[in-house]
Amino acid sequence: MPSKYISPISIEAISNLCGELEKNNSINKSDFARYHVKRGLRNEDGTGVMAGLTRICSVEGYYILDGERVAKEGKLSYRGYDINQIVSSCIKENRFGFEEVIWLLLFGELPTVMQLNSLYEVIDACRFLPDDFIEDTIIKNPSRDIMNKLARCIMCLYSYDENPDDISVQNVLRQSMQLIAQCPTIMTTAYQVKRRSYYGKSMYLHPIKKGMSTAEYILRQTRNDKVYTDEEAKLLDIILMLHADHGGGNNSTFVTRVLTSSGTDTYAAIAAGIGSLKGPRHGGANVKATRMMTEIIENVSDPTDEGQIKDYLVKILNKEAGDGLGLIYGMGHAVYTISDPRAVILKNSARELAYRAGYEKEFKTLENIEKVTPGLLRELKGDEKEICANVDLYSGLCYKVLNIPGDLFTPLFASARIVGWCAHRLEELTSSKRIIRPAYKSVSQRRDYVALDKR
Ligand code: COA
Numbered sequence: 001m002p003s004k005y006i007s008p009i010s011i012e013a014i015s016n017l018c019g020e021l022e023k024n025n026s027i028n029k030s031d032f033a034r035y036h037v038k039r040g041l042r043n044e045d046g047t048g049v050m051a052g053l054t055r056i057c058s059v060e061g062y063y064i065l066d067g068e069r070v071a072k073e074g075k076l077s078y079r080g081y082d083i084n085q086i087v088s089s090c091i092k093e094n095r096f097g098f099e100e101v102i103w104l105l106l107f108g109e110l111p112t113v114m115q116l117n118s119l120y121e122v123i124d125a126c127r128f129l130p131d132d133f134i135e136d137t138i139i140k141n142p143s144r145d146i147m148n149k150l151a152r153c154i155m156c157l158y159s160y161d162e163n164p165d166d167i168s169v170q171n172v173l174r175q176s177m178q179l180i181a182q183c184p185t186i187m188t189t190a191y192q193v194k195r196r197s198y199y200g201k202s203m204y205l206h207p208i209k210k211g212m213s214t215a216e217y218i219l220r221q222t223r224n225d226k227v228y229t230d231e232e233a234k235l236l237d238i239i240l241m242l243h244a245d246h247g248g249g250n251n252s253t254f255v256t257r258v259l260t261s262s263g264t265d266t267y268a269a270i271a272a273g274i275g276s277l278k279g280p281r282h283g284g285a286n287v288k289a290t291r292m293m294t295e296i297i298e299n300v301s302d303p304t305d306e307g308q309i310k311d312y313l314v315k316i317l318n319k320e321a322g323d324g325l326g327l328i329y330g331m332g333h334a335v336y337t338i339s340d341p342r343a344v345i346l347k348n349s350a351r352e353l354a355y356r357a358g359y360e361k362e363f364k365t366l367e368n369i370e371k372v373t374p375g376l377l378r379e380l381k382g383d384e385k386e387i388c389a390n391v392d393l394y395s396g397l398c399y400k401v402l403n404i405p406g407d408l409f410t411p412l413f414a415s416a417r418i419v420g421w422c423a424h425r426l427e428e429l430t431s432s433k434r435i436i437r438p439a440y441k442s443v444s445q446r447r448d449y450v451a452l453d454k455r
Helices: 011-025 029-034 083-092 098-107 113-126 133-139 146-160 169-199 214-222 230-243 251-261 266-277 285-299 306-317 341-356 360-381 391-401 406-432
Strands: 057-065 068-078
Touching (some): 068 341, 083 230, 083 341, 098 230, 113 169, 133 146, 133 169, 169 214, 214 230, 214 406, 230 341, 230 391, 230 406, 251 266, 251 406, 266 406, 285 306, 285 360, 285 391, 306 360, 341 360, 341 391, 360 391, 391 406
């Protein structure tokens, strides 16, 4: 554990200032409507403000008819290919698909066998971290949060790059492929170091083995005994495919595009994406959803009973249970209405494994949350908007089935989504060429400056 640092600023000392701070930062809700501000970059009907064009990914959850938003089944496609087709083809052919998705998202076409093999070779060569990096950057300075460690390690890799600031497509592509390959190495190593530094357990830094799919590599590096089954690796592979991209507007990808538009370096842009993904309203929801599930099971006598689940969810919405924020994690989405295709695939892929691994109660609890929440939100909030389970409702249970520790839930999301961030950064560099710079209207009154001795 790092040596303890006691902040010289005491919370008590600054808490008296908070009232003034809040007063001077509060903005009348009515002003947002008055000045036509698109809060959260959403239009009045909840649809997202159109901020760009992309050829990489399409996310659909509604269509517009006579100016009205109409709900429809969710659809996700990478470079025009439906995610259902991509995943089901890989299952049918009993092969790993995440590497194919990397190629597809970065280059825009499905890879040939030769191209796929060459990608495996590049990834193998890039999995390693620079000499002494693990010792100097990860072991000597561990973090209680692997997302925090991941972002810091990526920022540190800037110093090891001989050409870090060159934003030509060739150079950014080189950096992107390196980071996509290194991210699982950083994540699994940081987790092992955390085991030792924070949990007092042994850490296992297995030598890197070549020729593995990313899913196999992650399971091998995470487990003490390096052992996993093909079925487990194939489930993780599906999870990685489903998380690889989600359009230009999701918070972390938009953040990456915003930073890219300023002309900054790859390491800064990707570290910012990680910072965004960590948030519980975004990728961090997979940890929160799992905690919520565990809390419900601990507090409800029969979690297979819809009525009991409903009563507990009411408590969560009323901020009397859960994390106190009134959110049911794993439910709701900015675009999807009737269904999130990723959640549908995950639920179907996880069911059998979950039952076999003894997680039947957990699976049924999640199913009940999915069933009960839409009606409950309509009842309590009077919101007629369709709401469905999102990818984070079932992903945590999948990780539990795979014996993956909670510390790695969101970092695993990052290890997949880094592909999307890189693809969108490359698209921003090649197509947009304009700094993203929206406007904020000032609602302050003008005031005359008061000299220090007159205040
Ligand atoms: N639990 C409780 N309330 C929810 C909710 C949920 N899961 N999802 C939406 N709502 C509420 C919102 O808080 C909002 O209420 P308000 O008007 O009183 O502020 C209202 O419903 C409108 O929400 P909507 O426009 O559909 O959501 P959004 O686009 O602003 O937010 C999410 C989308 C994903 C951030 C939101 O659904 C959420 O916070 N879900 C839980 C976190 C989560 O699972 N995130 C992972 C996303 S993949």
